[in-house]
Amino acid sequence: MIPVYHDFTEQRILIFGGGPIGARKARRFSSEATVIVISPAFAEDNFATAELVRAAPSPPDVREWIARADPALVVTATDDNGLNDSIASITHENKVLLNRADRSEANSDDDRGSHTAYDVMIPATVEDSPVQVAISTGGRSPALAKYLREQIETDITSAGAMATLTADLRAELRERDCSPSVRRDAIRAVVRDPDVWKGLRTEEINPRQEATRVVRKIMGDER
Incomplete structure (x- = not known):
């Protein structure tokens, strides 16, 4: 796996799931992209500038949302594994980038063989603009990624x-x-x-x- 940077300026990102993970992803992308979060309910959390759409999408609804929004990236963050799998399948069919935020790091490792060219991981980052450092443990240890991020934050000051x-x-x-x-x-x-x-x-x-x-x-x- 090779890290790359992607410019989402003036592009749309579609997030399915209004829990804490969906909120974190919305905050992450809202500074650069237009973010739409679709969920039947939303956590009392900060979704930044994302547009919140209260809906419980079925697979046909997901297909319609992707066609309508024309997103550059789709994020699965619901608590329904079956729905997340359907969203992933439809996203792949439409050749759109997909981030499976619903999967644990362990499951991400187990399913590595089923990944496509459209599956992406979102690494931890440290930024002192315009410098940005991305940190990934290859889906093995989010605790280590967090620790390294905290260490690097001091190192890249200024x-x-x-x-x-x-x-x-x-x-x-x-x-x-x-x-x-x-x-x-x-x-x-x-x-x-x-x-x-x-x-x-x-x-x-x-x-x-x-x-x-x-x-x-x-x-x-x-x-």
């Missing part, structure tokens, strides 16, 4: 600011006609410099000035 800083530096170095190898070495040195990180995280020193110092040191005669 990574977003570093990404922005180095993007600006790369653009400036291109304008100065520096060779690709010098640009690469300079940016790598900035990313590895503890004083630049200290400036980004504490504001005790100016990170831009520190980055400029590092770049000048690497460039030597090419300044």
Whole structure:
């Protein structure tokens, strides 16, 4: 299994199930996509900006909803295994991406042989925009994925600011006609410099000035 990123901007995501899992999935996707949650009842939970449709869909209803909504992704999160299986089958027939959020990690492993090219797993993520790290245990240990996410949250503090800083530096170095190898070495040195990180995280020193110092040191005669 190879992790990939998918842009759901301005696309629809259809979630069947209004329990805590459905709410969590709605929160996850609502910042980017149009989310519709279909369920006969909804948990007292945060569904973000998702549209909540109170209905108890049968398999024919599911087929109609998929045809009407034209979703980029369907999520199964009901407590009815038979209905979830029907939703999955219909989603596969329509060649739409499917996330079986209703399945336990153990069951996901057992059913791995029945997976299709349209089945996707949604990993745990840590973000310091625009930096994002995805974590997956291959469906074996959600507790470990959560633990690793908590550890990485500390490690990537200010990574977003570093990404922005180095993007600006790369653009400036291109304008100065520096060779690709010098640009690469300079940016790598900035990313590895503890004083630049200290400036980004504490504001005790100016990170831009520190980055400029590092770049000048690497460039030597090419300044």
